[in-house]
Amino acid sequence: MEKKGWFDVVQSSYVWKSIFRHEYQDTYRNRVLQISTNVFLHLHPTKIRRHALRLRFTWCMGGITFLLFLILTVTGVILMFYYRPTGEYAYHDMKYLQFDVPFGMIMRNMHRWCAHAMVIAVWLHMFRVFMTGSYKPPREFNWVIGVNLLVMTLMLSFTGYLLPWDQLSIWAVTVGTNMGRATPLLGHEGPFAELLGVDARYDARALLTAGRLIGPATLLRFYVLHCIFIPLLAAILMIVHFWRVRKDGGISGPL
Amino acid sequence: MAQSTITADTEDSGDGTGDRSDGAKVKERARTAQRLAKAIPDKVHTWPYLVRLEMMVGTAVMAFVTVWSIVVDAPLEEPANPTKTPNPSKAPWYFLGLQEILVYFDPWFAGVVLPSLMIVGLMVIPYIDINPKGNGYYCFKDRWFAISTFLFGFLGLWISTVIIGTFIRGPGWYLFLPGEYWDVHKTQALTNVDWSTFFGVASDTTAGFLIGAASALGFLIGPPAVWWHIKAVRRKDAFFLQLGKLRYWITALLFMSMMGVVVKMVLRLAFNVKYIMLGPYNFNI
Numbered sequence: 431m432e433k434k435g436w437f438d439v440v441q442s443s444y445v446w447k448s449i450f451r452h453e454y455q456d457t458y459r460n461r462v463l464q465i466s467t468n469v470f471l472h473l474h475p476t477k478i479r480r481h482a483l484r485l486r487f488t489w490c491m492g493g494i495t496f497l498l499f500l501i502l503t504v505t506g507v508i509l510m511f512y513y514r515p516t517g518e519y520a521y522h523d524m525k526y527l528q529f530d531v532p533f534g535m536i537m538r539n540m541h542r543w544c545a546h547a548m549v550i551a552v553w554l555h556m557f558r559v560f561m562t563g564s565y566k567p568p569r570e571f572n573w574v575i576g577v578n579l580l581v582m583t584l585m586l587s588f589t590g591y592l593l594p595w596d597q598l599s600i601w602a603v604t605v606g607t608n609m610g611r612a613t614p615l616l617g618h619e620g621p622f623a624e625l626l627g628v629d630a631r632y633d634a635r636a637l638l639t640a641g642r643l644i645g646p647a648t649l650l651r652f653y654v655l656h657c658i659f660i661p662l663l664a665a666i667l668m669i670v671h672f673w674r675v676r677k678d679g680g681i682s683g684p685l
Numbered sequence: 686m687a688q689s690t691i692t693a694d695t696e697d698s699g700d701g702t703g704d705r706s707d708g709a710k711v712k713e714r715a716r717t718a719q720r721l722a723k724a725i726p727d728k729v730h731t732w733p734y735l736v737r738l739e740m741m742v743g744t745a746v747m748a749f750v751t752v753w754s755i756v757v758d759a760p761l762e763e764p765a766n767p768t769k770t771p772n773p774s775k776a777p778w779y780f781l782g783l784q785e786i787l788v789y790f791d792p793w794f795a796g797v798v799l800p801s802l803m804i805v806g807l808m809v810i811p812y813i814d815i816n817p818k819g820n821g822y823y824c825f826k827d828r829w830f831a832i833s834t835f836l837f838g839f840l841g842l843w844i845s846t847v848i849i850g851t852f853i854r855g856p857g858w859y860l861f862l863p864g865e866y867w868d869v870h871k872t873q874a875l876t877n878v879d880w881s882t883f884f885g886v887a888s889d890t891t892a893g894f895l896i897g898a899a900s901a902l903g904f905l906i907g908p909p910a911v912w913w914h915i916k917a918v919r920r921k922d923a924f925f926l927q928l929g930k931l932r933y934w935i936t937a938l939l940f941m942s943m944m945g946v947v948v949k950m951v952l953r954l955a956f957n958v959k960y961i962m963l964g965p966y967n968f969n970i
Binding site: 437458461463464465470471474475477478479480482483485490493494497498501514521523524528535536538539540542543544546547548549553556560562563564565566567569570571573574575577578580584587588591594595596597598599600601602604605606608609610611613614617619620621622623624625631643644645647650683684 | 709728729730731732733734735736738739742743746747750751753754755757758759760761762764765766767770771774775776777778779780783784790791792793795796797798804807810811812814816817818819820821822823824825828832835839849886964966967968970
């Protein structure tokens with residue numbers, strides 16, 4: 431007679447049976463149903479090509495990028511409960527988060543480090559996709575969407591950089607947005623801008639920073655961009671990106 | 686079993702049996718390949734195989750970022766103070782490659798046009814690369830030009846300038862070795878010259894501007910035009926004819942722009958060249 435393992439003992443217990451009405455039978459039909467009847471899992475096809483499991487082929491970087499985006503969404507929403515994007519309060523709320531809010535510090539750390547990790551993961555994902563020639567037909571357009579998602583990732587990270595409202599953030603954003611004033615035609619120090627007559631108050635940079643200086647108005651603008659506008663755009667692009675992976679024949683592989 | 690069939694075939698081929706048995710061997714090999722394909726199905730169930738893998742990788746990533754967040758705290762400096770400029774002032778690390786390029790170009794190019802070219806250049810890759818090989822697997826030989834160009838741009842320019850900007854640029858954006866004392870008063874005497882002065886012409890004159898513009902345009906257009914003439918016009922190279930003029934020129938201009946950045950860096954570092962061309966309305970390269 432076969433010896434019963436601890437899992438068998440648990441499974442045959444009265445409590446277990448009260449929770450799970452019948453056992454899971456590992457049949458082809460059930461394997462397919464697990465995917466197709468689950469709202470989250472049916473992002474996947476029910477069957478995939480064998481090489482899609484090989485980490486040496488995929489590096490799993492697309493999935494990791496998406497996971498990091500989800501972690502950033504959760505930690506970001508938690509941070510939003512405690513943070514006010516105004517000149518008076520922003521920095522104090524950071525201190526409050528770090529020293530007084532339970533688990534505030536680890537939420538902030540996770541948000542920041544996952545943001546950095548996401549930038550790297552996107553780069554590695556694109557690197558892998560390029561090296562395997564996966565942008566080739568029929569996946570040309572999904573690569574274009576992917577490049578737009580790269581831009582969204584960098585913009586999310588950049589707008590978030592200002593929010594702590596400390597010396598690091600204000601000057602990094604100053605250096606970054608100063609490029610805007612050199613935009614050809616549309617920035618007040620850019621080539622041919624004189625011809626259009628733009629000035630420091632009304633040019634490409636002022637549109638981004640809400641005025642001539644990085645001030646409270648910039649903070650609010652970056653906050654809205656960071657928490658609402660860009661995440662929504664990125665989410666829409668991600669939906670299209672994942673959809674296209676399916677519609678273009680699943681992940682790439684040798685033909 | 687299947688392996689031994691193939692080996693037996695290969696051994697047979699030495700003994701000079703004619704065309705007929707070669708044909709039979711080819712058929713036998715085709716049958717073997719079919720048998721192998723059936724024995725190892727190409728598709729597997731997502732549940733449990735992929736879901737299990739995702740679960741494991743996801744758990745590992747979450748464990749990693751949790752430990753990272755417990756061990757290392759995110760930085761928080763003094764409150765924002767618009768009247769106190771730190772030296773150096775650095776952009777976020779992923780933009781430091783572009784900030785590094787500011788040493789060699791004016792902001793309109795380094796901060797606006799170059800990044801736009803990079804984004805557009807990345808987006809057009811699938812439409813200019815008509816090479817059907819290397820779709821869905823790693824290889825170098827079949828697409829050496831695409832891979833070399835990409836690796837040079839990504840690792841040689843982007844990643845390396847990010848590393849330089851992050852780790853070895855200090856006060857005044859001077860180079861400091863890691864661990865070297867950051868002297869905020871460091872200055873280096875530099876006598877910058879413009880490109881046209883090598884021809885004895887001042888750069889802020891019309892003649893200087895024309896020399897600069899001709900050099901820049903000549904660099905962008907000249908070598909690709911010669912290459913097109915050799916490959917497509919004279920040799921009627923099938924690949925270039927299939928590529929077509931439009932795709933060729935988009936590829937060539939993007940490629941030469943990337944190389945132009947490198948050329949300008951070399952000219953600046955070796956000969957202190959500040960501007961190739963000094964144009965009107967701040968239009969300088």
